[in-house]
Every structure is written in structure tokens, then in C-alpha cells.
Amino acid sequence: MKKVFRLTFLTTIWLLLIYSTYELGMWQLHRAQAMNVATAVKPDQPLIALTDVASAGMNLPIKAINRIVYADGIYSTSYIARDQKISEGKLANLDVRLLKLSSGHSVLVVRGVASEPLDVINSDIYLTGRLYPRQNVDRAFAKPGELSRIDPALVVSKENPFLYDGYIVLQSEKIGGKSSSNTSFIPTPQISQQVAGFYWQHISYVVVWWFMGALLLIAPLFPQFRKPKKVLKSGVKK
Structure with missing residues (x-):
């Protein structure tokens, strides 16, 4: 048994x-x-206002990453972000602007490949572009007027205390109500949120x-x- x-x-x-x-x-x-x-690429969702998917002074929500957004305001400050990867094996210096919205809050905008000296733009801006999370790793050693990485934390000041997290890479731009002649746009692929x-x-x-x-x-x-x-x-x- x-x-x-x-x-x-x-x-x-x-x-x-x-x-x-x-x-x-x-x-x-x-x-x-x-x-x-x-991690698969998903179809882009409809165009939406930046203010509807994110809040100034707050971390960028996961649902806002990769969204195509629109915003309007004026460019208050310009920077150059050097040695940025724009495609496989290709680096470029980028034209980065601080767009000040009517609410008084601001967001970083990548206009495209920089042509030095940077153009002075004083007119009203309306733009659309893809929203990306901030960069956490320096790409280059920054001199005055330059950014070591595209991160709103680097441009926070008394004049701009509340910024939107992340940054927008342009897909279209209107300056003073007219379509921009900017031909230096860079690709805006969706980024994977997983490794x-x-x-x-x-x-x-x-x-x-x-x-x-x-x-x-x-x-x-x-x-x-x-x-x-x-x-x-x-x-x-x-």
C-alpha cells in the first residue's frame, strides 16, 4: 500500500x-x-490641440506621446541643438524655438535643420507637429544660445516658469497667416515606447x-x- x-x-x-x-x-x-x-506602429490619431493632451508644468502623459498636435503663439527665444540624430547614421544641428502660447505657457519646437544665423521671426505662428518626450541624455557640449539636449528643463526661467514637457517637431507652419517657406523640416516618425x-x-x-x-x-x-x-x-x- x-x-x-x-x-x-x-x-x-x-x-x-x-x-x-x-x-x-x-x-x-x-x-x-x-x-x-x-511596440507596433499605430495609425496616427486625429489632430488635437496641445492643451488638450498635456498640461504645462506636468510630466508628459504617455497617451500624449506621438500625437500630432497644433498650437499657436509667438517664438520668444531661439536655440541650436547640435549633433541631433535625424535619421540612421545622420546627425544635424537643429533650429529649436520656444513658442509662447496665449496662455503665457511655452513649449519647445524643433523647426528643422538649423541654418546659421537663425532666422528672426516676430509674427504670429500657427503650427502642427508630432509631440515627443524630452531628451534625457546630452548630445553635445552646449555654448551660450545652444542646448545640449532638447529638454524644457534647460530653458526654465523667471520669464518662462511653466513649460510643457517634451517638444514638438514641426510638420507644418504658418507665419503671420501665410504658409512658411521653411524647407528644413525633419522626419517625424513614431517612437517606440518599449525596448x-x-x-x-x-x-x-x-x-x-x-x-x-x-x-x-x-x-x-x-x-x-x-x-x-x-x-x-x-x-x-x-
Whole structure:
């Protein structure tokens, strides 16, 4: 009776371990699939006002990243952001402006590739562009009138105490009610909000868990896991 109970108990544990490795593998597979969907490029949503998706002085909401927004105001300050990546393997110096809205709040705007000296623009501005999160890593050593990275924290001052987080990269611009002749626009692709490498990390976990399950499945075939046979010692007659 004890032998049957022990065999049943060990078999149950063995099957539970195999089932657990299978389920853990499926869990990692589902996470990889969910991440793949989350990082896929999505169709752009309708044009929306900057003030409807973000608030000045607050962190940029995740839902606002990659949105095509519009805003109007005047350019109050101009900067150059050097050594910015605009495409694979291509760096450029960018024309960055501080757009002051009618509310008194401001937002950083990337007009495109900088042509030095920067154009002076005093007219009213209406623009559309894609909203990106602020940069956290310096791209270059900044001199006066330059930005080491495109980050509103670098331009906060008594005159501009409340800025919108992130920055807008232009897609269209009207100056004084007329379409801008600006031809230095840069590409505005959607950015991924996840690290692509994590997808393959989850896939590797799937392989590991299912490999362990396969080892457990064939474990009874190995002699080491079988009950050792008793060795009968033969007596020695004197």
C-alpha cells in the first residue's frame, strides 16, 4: 500500500512540474506577443490641440506621446541643438524655438535643420507637429544660445516658469497667416515606447521553461531516476 501511495505521489508531483513549466512558457510567450503589439506602429490619431493632451508644468502623459498636435503663439527665444540624430547614421544641428502660447505657457519646437544665423521671426505662428518626450541624455557640449539636449528643463526661467514637457517637431507652419517657406523640416516618425530587446528576452524564457519541461518529461528514462536494484551479497564459506 505504501508503495502505491508513494508512486502516486511522485507521479503527481512529476506531472505538476511538467505542467508548471508549460504554463510558465506560455505566460512568457503571451508577454512577448503583448509587447510586440504594444511596440507596433499605430495609425496616427486625429489632430488635437496641445492643451488638450498635456498640461504645462506636468510630466508628459504617455497617451500624449506621438500625437500630432497644433498650437499657436509667438517664438520668444531661439536655440541650436547640435549633433541631433535625424535619421540612421545622420546627425544635424537643429533650429529649436520656444513658442509662447496665449496662455503665457511655452513649449519647445524643433523647426528643422538649423541654418546659421537663425532666422528672426516676430509674427504670429500657427503650427502642427508630432509631440515627443524630452531628451534625457546630452548630445553635445552646449555654448551660450545652444542646448545640449532638447529638454524644457534647460530653458526654465523667471520669464518662462511653466513649460510643457517634451517638444514638438514641426510638420507644418504658418507665419503671420501665410504658409512658411521653411524647407528644413525633419522626419517625424513614431517612437517606440518599449525596448525591443525585451521581446527576445521573453522568447528566450519560453525556450528555457519548455526545455526544462522536456527534461522532466524524459527524466524517467534515465537510469539515475529509477529505483536501484538490490545487490545480493553471496556468503563466503569457510
